[in-house]
Amino acid sequence: MITLALSKGRIFDDTLPLLRAAGIEVLDDPEKSRKLILDTNQPGVRVLIVRASDVPTYVENGGADLGITGKDTLIEHGGQGLYQPLDLQIAKCRISVAVRNDFDYERAVKQGSRLRVATKYVAIAREFFAAKGVHVDLIKLYGSMELAPLTGLADAIVDLVSTGNTLRANHLVEVERIMDISSRLVVNQAALKLKQAPIRAMIDAFAAAVAAQAKA
Numbered sequence: 001m002i003t004l005a006l007s008k009g010r011i012f013d014d015t016l017p018l019l020r021a022a023g024i025e026v027l028d029d030p031e032k033s034r035k036l037i038l039d040t041n042q043p044g045v046r047v048l049i050v051r052a053s054d055v056p057t058y059v060e061n062g063g064a065d066l067g068i069t070g071k072d073t074l075i076e077h078g079g080q081g082l083y084q085p086l087d088l089q090i091a092k093c094r095i096s097v098a099v100r101n102d103f104d105y106e107r108a109v110k111q112g113s114r115l116r117v118a119t120k121y122v123a124i125a126r127e128f129f130a131a132k133g134v135h136v137d138l139i140k141l142y143g144s145m146e147l148a149p150l151t152g153l154a155d156a157i158v159d160l161v162s163t164g165n166t167l168r169a170n171h172l173v174e175v176e177r178i179m180d181i182s183s184r185l186v187v188n189q190a191a192l193k194l195k196q197a198p199i200r201a202m203i204d205a206f207a208a209a210v211a212a213q214a215k216a
């Protein structure tokens with residue numbers, strides 16, 4: 001049995017064409033079903049629906065053989081012990097710093113004032129501001145980061161930006177781009193040894209599908 005850990009939403013939707021290219025059809029829709037283990041058209045392949053931030057944990061500890069997770073999640077998690085053979089070029093976005101459109105970010109940074117930064121991405125934010133020599137107080141949040149500058153909880157946020165619609169709707173502006181993000185395939189190293197043929201076949205099929213999508 002090969003077990004693949006996925007999260008609901010964009011990663012799941014963007015993974016379906018890659019699975020299809022590997023001859024795998026998922027038989028349930030996680031948006032409609034409450035099932036957390038989804039069967040596929042291949043009796044030897046199943047899909048687990050887990051929280052995005054739990055994908056590396058499942059794969060690292062052998063709860064799943066493979067998983068698909070954002071580079072953001074991997075950096076925050078650490079990703080130690082995970083084989084990361086492929087950038088799938090899906091669920092592309094970026095991690096950026098954003099502030100209220102009336103906040104003078106340049107000035108705050110130049111003056112060396114302590115910046116209060118709210119984020120789910122504490123490791124990424126800490127490293128980014130440390131490299132710039134900016135003093136920050138990091139405030140860990142689990143969602144709706146956009147509220148932090150609006151309520152006075154923080155001066156800035158570090159968050160994922162895709163279309164920019166969420167920032168615009170909340171009168172925030174992107175002031176620095178920290179890094180580009182896409183989803184990666186991660187593999188449990190022991191599983192790769194024990195189930196080498198089917199896992200290699202899946203990696204190769206995904207790689208071919210990614211290459212084909214890049215050309216299209």
Ligand code: PRP
Binds near residue numbers: 166
């Ligand atoms: C992310 C992010 C922003 C939004 C950005 O949230 O936290 O809120 O997407 O997308 P946009 O630039 O296209 O508006 P997501 O929907 O992934 O949910 P989350 O709050 O659980 O992270």
